[in-house]
Structures are given as structure tokens and as C-alpha cells.
Amino acid sequence: MNTALPGWTGPAVVLALALLLAPEPTAAQGVRTPPALERTTADPLANDVVDELFFGGRPSEAFQRLELRIERDSADVEARWRAARAALNLGILEDREEAEEQWFVVAGDHGEAAASLRPDDSEVLYWAAASLGREALQHGPRTSTRLVQQVWDLTHRVLELDPDHPGAHNILGKLNQEVMSLSGFERFLGRLLFSIDPLKEATWEAALDHHARAVEADPSTILFRRDYGETLAALDRHDEARAMWQAALALPSVYPVDDRFKDDIRRMLAELP
Incomplete structure (x- = not known):
């Protein structure tokens, strides 16, 4: 997807607002370089296993396992923010526009759910902000600007915590x-x-x-x-x-x-x- 901002004028500024986060921000896509992963459990759905899959270049498989966890427990915040992270990466890697849009909406849904479950965790809030920023691209101007404001608020809250x-x-x-x-x-x-x-x-x-x-x-x-x-x-x-x-x-x-x-x-x- 071409993420360059064209020179809009006049009322088309609403489209510019919808694209405020167009270049891959928030998103993201990595906060700190992870330490070397060490398998600590044989559980195929455990955090260390899905992290190993994600950082091993298999984000789709990681996401599928996280979905199983969320189906089992919709309040599993560790699965939610990891699902947002995986979906965000999968959307960026997707070459088909429709599939790309679907991934970003999914990422935003998981990120927002994770933030509501753990509103004082800086990492959770970061992935929510990055995911919602990308989701803003998929909506009309009114919803997009609401999401951009939400991203702004979330990131400032992250900096209050860290x-x-x-x-x-x-x-x-x-x-x-x-x-x-x-x-x-x-x-x-x-x-x-x-x-x-x-x-x-x-x-x-x-x-x-x-x-x-x-x-x-x-x-x-x-x-x-x-x-x-x-x-x-x-x-x-x-x-x-x-x-x-x-x-x-x-x-x-x-x-x-x-x-x-x-x-x-x-x-x-x-x-x-």
C-alpha cells in the first residue's frame, strides 16, 4: 500500500485526518528488542510458545493459537494484546487490500479489548494505540478522527506510566x-x-x-x-x-x-x- 500523503486541499482534509497514522506507526510493530526466547512450558498455547512463533516469522500460526485462547477466555488480556500485535503485523505484510483492512480491524478490536481489561499496563496500552491507529484507516472521517484522538490519549497515558x-x-x-x-x-x-x-x-x-x-x-x-x-x-x-x-x-x-x-x-x- 502506498502510504505517502498526497497534497489534499479543501474539504478533503477529512481524508487526510483518516490517514494520520498511515505510515506504519504505531504502530508498530515492536517496542523493545525481545530477549532470547527460552521455552519454559510444553503448553502449545502458552505465551512463550506463541512469542517464539511470532518472532520466528510465523505470526499467522501465533495468531491462530491466540484465537483459541480467547475463545476459551475472552478476558485473557495476555492473549488479547498479543493477538493485536500479530494481527497488526499480518496486516502490514498482507498484499491484498481487503485482507489488509480486515487484519487492521481485528487488531484494533483486540487492542481495545486488552486496554479495557488492563488500563494501567504501558505495553498493553501501546499495542492498543498502535492497532487502533491502523484501524483508523478503515473507517470514514468521523470514526477515524475519534480513533486518532483515542490513539493520542492512549500514548500520552503510556508516557504517564513510562x-x-x-x-x-x-x-x-x-x-x-x-x-x-x-x-x-x-x-x-x-x-x-x-x-x-x-x-x-x-x-x-x-x-x-x-x-x-x-x-x-x-x-x-x-x-x-x-x-x-x-x-x-x-x-x-x-x-x-x-x-x-x-x-x-x-x-x-x-x-x-x-x-x-x-x-x-x-x-x-x-x-x-
Whole structure:
């Protein structure tokens, strides 16, 4: 899917709002590089088993096992947030538009359920924010802007619980970048039509600050460097963007979507002046 923001004007700003999180944010897709996984149980549905499948490049199988757990216990919050994570990755990896949309809606449903079950867990809230940000793409402007505001609130709540949480800083960096990439008229019209905090509070300085904090807290996640480089490139800081992206390409792939992100980076590097 092409995630570049075109130059909308006039009333079409509502579509721009629906795409605020279009470049893979929140989502995500990795908060911290996981430690080496060690099998501690023979239960085929246990957390360590599904994590091993997920990080082993088999997110679909991980998701199927998590679904079995959720069917058994709909309040299984550990299964819910992991299902959101798996569905989010599967949506990014999906080449068919309809299937991609379905995965993101599923991810949002699981993420929102997990957040309602454990509202004071920063990791749970992060995956809810990343999933709901992607789900925002699948709805009309009114629902999309509601979800974008929800993402904004969730990520700020994550930072209240964990001020250095890299995933939350990454999402806020991308949100600030996308809002500031709109034209001044689009932002003005959007504030008239939709009273949401991202449109009122976004700045380029905040975008850079959040991205820098994400990379500082977790320099080994490819997504964070990819997004930081994109913001630097948008500000014509091409040498810094190039260095950030080259560092990302040198990192080992950990998450199922990392090779896709590396493809994005190679494309963006080729387009730099």
C-alpha cells in the first residue's frame, strides 16, 4: 500500500485526518528488542510458545493459537494484546487490500479489548494505540478522527506510566509529523471540523523530539529509525536522514515486518536528493 500523503486541499482534509497514522506507526510493530526466547512450558498455547512463533516469522500460526485462547477466555488480556500485535503485523505484510483492512480491524478490536481489561499496563496500552491507529484507516472521517484522538490519549497515558517508552514516543513522533505535513489551510479547516488534540497541538519540534527519544530509548528497533529518518527527510535534513536509514539497514531483523520496513527504507534512500 502506498502510504505517502498526497497534497489534499479543501474539504478533503477529512481524508487526510483518516490517514494520520498511515505510515506504519504505531504502530508498530515492536517496542523493545525481545530477549532470547527460552521455552519454559510444553503448553502449545502458552505465551512463550506463541512469542517464539511470532518472532520466528510465523505470526499467522501465533495468531491462530491466540484465537483459541480467547475463545476459551475472552478476558485473557495476555492473549488479547498479543493477538493485536500479530494481527497488526499480518496486516502490514498482507498484499491484498481487503485482507489488509480486515487484519487492521481485528487488531484494533483486540487492542481495545486488552486496554479495557488492563488500563494501567504501558505495553498493553501501546499495542492498543498502535492497532487502533491502523484501524483508523478503515473507517470514514468521523470514526477515524475519534480513533486518532483515542490513539493520542492512549500514548500520552503510556508516557504517564513510562516516560521513556520508545513505542509511545514513536507514535507521537509520527502523529506530529503527519499533521505538520498537511498544508496550513488543511490544518485550519480540520480544526474547524474536528476538535482533536493532534490538530491543535502538533509541531515539527515535537515530532523530532519524540522520534529522538524513541531511538535513544531503543536504538535497535528498525521502525523507530525508519520513522525518524522520514521526519528528517521531510525537513530537508537529508544527510541526517540518510545516516539514520543506513543505521537501520545495518540492524538485524527481529519482528516479522522488519524486512518490509527495510524495503521501505531502501526506496526512500533512493529518492533522497
